[in-house]
Amino acid sequence: MSNEKPNTPGNDKEKSKFPKFNLYWAYGLIAVALILVSRMDFGQGPHKISYSEFKKEILTGGDIKNIFVVRNEGVAEVTIKEEQLDKYKHLFNENLTNSGPSAEGPHFTFKYSSLDKLDEALELAEEETGSDIPVELDDRTDFLGDFFTFMWPLLLLIAIWVFIFRRMGAQGGAGGAGNIFNVGKSKAQMFDKESNINVNFKDVAGLVEAKQELEEIVSFLKKPEKYTNLGGKIPKGALLVGPPGTGKTLLAKAVAGEANVPFFSMSGSDFVEMFVGVGASRVRDLFKKAKEKSPCIVFIDEIDAIGRARGKSPNMGANDERENTLNQLLTEMDGFGTNSGVIILAATNRADILDRALMRAGRFDRQIQVELPDLKERKAIFEVHLRPLKLNEDVESDFLAKQTPGFSGADIANVCNEAALIAARNDKKIVEKEDFLSAVDRIVGGLEKKNKIISKDEKKAIAYHEAGHATISWLLEHAHPLVKVTIVPRGKALGAAWYLPEERQLTTTEQILDEMCSTLGGRAAEEIMFGKISTGALNDLEKVTKQAYAMVSYYGMSDKVGNISYYDSSGQSDYSFSKPYSEKTAELMDQEVGLIVDEQYKRAKQILVENHEKHTKLAELLLEREVIFSEDLEKIFGKRKLSEHVIEEEVEEDKKEVSAEANQPEEKKSEESSSEENGQDA
Numbered sequence: 001m002s003n004e005k006p007n008t009p010g011n012d013k014e015k016s017k018f019p020k021f022n023l024y025w026a027y028g029l030i031a032v033a034l035i036l037v038s039r040m041d042f043g044q045g046p047h048k049i050s051y052s053e054f055k056k057e058i059l060t061g062g063d064i065k066n067i068f069v070v071r072n073e074g075v076a077e078v079t080i081k082e083e084q085l086d087k088y089k090h091l092f093n094e095n096l097t098n099s100g101p102s103a104e105g106p107h108f109t110f111k112y113s114s115l116d117k118l119d120e121a122l123e124l125a126e127e128e129t130g131s132d133i134p135v136e137l138d139d140r141t142d143f144l145g146d147f148f149t150f151m152w153p154l155l156l157l158i159a160i161w162v163f164i165f166r167r168m169g170a171q172g173g174a175g176g177a178g179n180i181f182n183v184g185k186s187k188a189q190m191f192d193k194e195s196n197i198n199v200n201f202k203d204v205a206g207l208v209e210a211k212q213e214l215e216e217i218v219s220f221l222k223k224p225e226k227y228t229n230l231g232g233k234i235p236k237g238a239l240l241v242g243p244p245g246t247g248k249t250l251l252a253k254a255v256a257g258e259a260n261v262p263f264f265s266m267s268g269s270d271f272v273e274m275f276v277g278v279g280a281s282r283v284r285d286l287f288k289k290a291k292e293k294s295p296c297i298v299f300i301d302e303i304d305a306i307g308r309a310r311g312k313s314p315n316m317g318a319n320d321e322r323e324n325t326l327n328q329l330l331t332e333m334d335g336f337g338t339n340s341g342v343i344i345l346a347a348t349n350r351a352d353i354l355d356r357a358l359m360r361a362g363r364f365d366r367q368i369q370v371e372l373p374d375l376k377e378r379k380a381i382f383e384v385h386l387r388p389l390k391l392n393e394d395v396e397s398d399f400l401a402k403q404t405p406g407f408s409g410a411d412i413a414n415v416c417n418e419a420a421l422i423a424a425r426n427d428k429k430i431v432e433k434e435d436f437l438s439a440v441d442r443i444v445g446g447l448e449k450k451n452k453i454i455s456k457d458e459k460k461a462i463a464y465h466e467a468g469h470a471t472i473s474w475l476l477e478h479a480h481p482l483v484k485v486t487i488v489p490r491g492k493a494l495g496a497a498w499y500l501p502e503e504r505q506l507t508t509t510e511q512i513l514d515e516m517c518s519t520l521g522g523r524a525a526e527e528i529m530f531g532k533i534s535t536g537a538l539n540d541l542e543k544v545t546k547q548a549y550a551m552v553s554y555y556g557m558s559d560k561v562g563n564i565s566y567y568d569s570s571g572q573s574d575y576s577f578s579k580p581y582s583e584k585t586a587e588l589m590d591q592e593v594g595l596i597v598d599e600q601y602k603r604a605k606q607i608l609v610e611n612h613e614k615h616t617k618l619a620e621l622l623l624e625r626e627v628i629f630s631e632d633l634e635k636i637f638g639k640r641k642l643s644e645h646v647i648e649e650e651v652e653e654d655k656k657e658v659s660a661e662a663n664q665p666e667e668k669k670s671e672e673s674s675s676e677e678n679g680q681d682a
Contacts, residue, residue, distance in 0.1 A: 046077050046109040049091060054078065054110045055121055057091060062129035067122070068106060069115070072139040076112055079105030189265050190293075200257040204250055205384045206377030206409070210368045213238065214251060217343055218259045221295050235365040237333065237344035239303075241351040242370030245410030248347035251370070252299045255345065262296040264289070268305030271325050279306065279325030287332040287342070295341030303346040309355045326355060333363045352569075372408055375401055375503055381409050385416040392432040400436055403483075405501050415439045441498070446491020454494070460623065461526060462487045462495045465536055467619035468525025469497040469518060472607050474633050477641050478514035486627045494536060509557050516544050517600040517607075524604040525615065544600075548593040558592045561585070611637075 049057075054076075058064065063084035068077045080088060091108070112118045122133050201211050220227055220234050227234070240248040256263040264286065271279040290298050306325045333344060346364065348354065358364065373381055378401035386397060404412060418439035423431040442448075454462070466485045473479040480499035487495040523537040556563040566580055579586065608615055614636050621636075622628055634640070 046106040047091065049108050049110050051110050051112055053091070054108065058088065058108065059121060059125045060128065061087070062125075062131050063087065064133050065105065066134040066136065069112075069118070069135060069137045070140045071115065071137055074111055074113075075109055076118065077106035078108040078110070080107045190262055190289075198257065199250065199253040201254045203384070204247060204254050205380035206373045207247055207251065207370060210240070210251060210370050211254075213366060213368050214255050214345075215258070217297075218255060221259055221261050221297070221341075221343070224295075234341070235343065236362060237346065237364040238366040238368055239351070239359070239364040240345065240347040240368050240370055242349060243372060243408060244349050245408035246370045246372060247409045248349075248370050249301055250409070252301070252345055252347060255297060256299070259297060262290075262293040264293075264296065264298045266300060268300055268302045268307070271306050272322065276321060277324070279321055280328035283325060283328040283332055290342045295343075297343050297345060299345040299347075301347050303358075304348045304350045304353060307346075307348070307354045307358050309353060310357075326358070330355075330357055330363065333358075372406060373412075375405075378404060378407065378412060381412045382416070385413050389416060389420055390430045392430045394433045395431065395436065399433070402500070403437065403440055405503055411443065414443060418442055441490070444498075445493060445496050449489040449491075452489045454489070458494075459487065460619075461530065461534060462536065463622045464525045464529045464615075464619045465522040466495045466497055467615055467622055468521035468523075468604070468608060470521075470628075470633060471525075471611055471615045471618060471637070472521035472604055473497070473499065473518040474637050474640055475607055475611065476514040476518060478508075478511040479518040480515065481640065482630050482633060484627060484629045485622060487622055488626055493539070509551070512547060512551060512557070513596075513600060516547055516597070517604050519544050520597075520601045520604045521608065524601060524608055525619075528605060528608055528612075529616075529619075544597055545593070548596045549589070551596065552589050552592045558589075558596075560588060560592055 058078060058080070061084075063081050065079040065081045068079075069075075070077070085107070088107070122135060126133055201215060204211060217235065217238060224234065240251060242248055252265070256265065266286070271282050273279060273282075286298065290296050306322055306329065308322065308326075310320075310323050310326060344364070351359075351367070359367070379397045382397040382400050386395070400415075404415065407415070415436065416439075419431050419435040422438050422442070423435045426435075428435070466487055470482055470485045473482050480501045483498040483500050485495075485497045490496060519540045520537075522540055523533055526533050526536070551557040552561055554565050554567040556565055581589075618628070618633065618636055621632060
């Protein structure tokens with residue numbers, strides 16, 4: 001790698017500090033020079049003296065040739081007779097002048113307070129000397145000074161006007177330069193073959209199916225005859241849909257790095273402007289440039305900024321600028337005009353609110369789902385982000401992938417960065433496994449608050465609360481396996497139980513009920529041990545209530561309500577009413593939810609009563625150490641009974657380790673959160 005300073009970004013910034021020379025600079029310098037020259041005194045002008053010196057030294061001598069009185073300035077200029085100049089040489093010396101003034105004059109200047117007093121002094125001098133003193137009175141006009149006095153407000157307004165228009169041109173013009181008329185130009189940033197894009201598909205870990213779809217688009221642009229010979233047509237658009245942080249924008253960067261065609265990139269919000277019609281104008285300009293560079297790819301990030309379903313604006317009947325922009329986009333993507341060779345890529349995590357006309361085939365022919373990574377993909381993502389870190393030998397990507405179910409690619413990158421920061425904070429030379437575990441706790445649970453003031457009674461209640469969660473989750477077959485329990489406050493939570501959810505696609509009724517029972521274990525433990533309940537179970541009750549309503553209204557897991565689901569997967573309800581069921585059905589659903597929650601709460605209390613001694617022992621250990629792990633629970637409760645799902649999964653993993661076959665089924669994707677926070681203050 002070259003270390004030459006001229007190639008570094010810092011030197012480029014230093015060079016850019018000095019603006020380039022412009023011809024207007026020369027005009028400005030000439031004007032400033034003329035002003036300075038007109039104002040400079042080169043030693044040949046009249047010498048300033050006081051009024052008293054004039055009366056005492058000059059007026060009484062009778063050597064005045066004439067006096068010129070400038071009335072508007074209150075100044076009088078005196079010219080001495082040429083043959084008498086040497087007589088007043090001492091006045092020049094007093095004024096630090098090496099050479100006297102010119103013979104023509106004027107030679108001296110002074111300020112008078114009153115013209116009447118000056119007239120009286122001159123009359124008195126004429127009587128004493130017996131000679132007349134010629135006096136001329138006039139007003140002197142300073143054209144340059146008057147000009148600037150008159151023009152400076154106008155020049156200031158012009159300067160402000162030019163500044164505002166240049167700023168508007170820089171914001172609205174393509175490439176940053178331009179004027180107010182460029183506000184309708186597209187802001188898309190173009191990358192071509194010469195652009196230095198260092199991201200390609202090799203840098204995108206996981207997302208095998210999504211990369212395959214996009215690689216096919218890139219391949220079509222590189223070798224179109226491979227597909228056209230079979231009668232195939234190039235797809236017009238591909239929409240990347242998925243949760244935040246899963247790598248949609250990174251995939252688009254990889255396409256730009258792989259494709260040897262022009263790549264236009266912009267955000268959906270770049271079309272939105274305060275001026276009416278600007279969005280539609282920018283869409284037209286974007287496609288005009290794209291057609292000129294065909295074949296090419298246009299990438300619009302966060303397309304939901306302009307692609308929201310029409311007709312749902314709060315300003316009913318108003319001229320919605322966003323809808324006009326969307327209409328223009330729909331027309332450009334699949335209208336009368338042809339866009340051969342122009343492929344549209346778009347990304348959003350809110351596909352449910354997009355307009356149906358935008359989602360149809362012919363506009364976005366492919367909808368590529370970019371889901372949260374599974375175990376295998378998380379391992380690959382960790383390997384990418386662990387490369388720049390100095391790691392200890394005990395850090396394994398396989399272990400870290402198992403500890404982070406439900407994490408997105410951005411979350412994994414954040415875990416690696418936080419681990420490095422934690423290691424540096426503790427003055428370590430390498431990043432160890434415990435730093436990564438601390439980073440996961442920090443991201444999911446929040447920052448530790450060891451200095452938070454908690455009374456002994458509150459701490460005891462929190463310990464029994466968390467021990468209740470841990471006890472029931474360990475004893476129930478389908479509950480998530482516990483990783484650790486802590487009563488150290490993190491974020492808003494006063495305590496937390498950390499679980500490692502199974503990576504499964506389907507969830508049975510028994511699994512949901514076991515999870516609900518485990519979640520209610522904290523509230524049940526408080527009632528059994530102290531005979532009273534607290535607000536610490538707020539987060540638990542919220543989660544249980546949502547699970548119970550989902551069972552009844554979404555999943556059809558209630559015998560009384562039946563196999564009916566009121567879930568709207570499209571997110572675009574076609575009905576004008578809010579609930580597609582009667583009040584009687586709603587009352588029945590409420591009753592079923594109450595029965596489910598009450599049943600699991602009674603079940604949780606029964607389990608804790610049957611294991612009272614072990615629960616108490618676990619809570620006291622938690623009070624003593626503040627943090628306990630699954631090994632401690634195993635010593636108290638014995639081996640945990642695993643569900644058949646987990647046993648089959650472990651057998652599959654053992655087979656993979658023994659077998660050397662290349663094609664193996666992928667791991668199941670994660671569905672649930674990696675932890676459950678409890679003990680939140682109300």
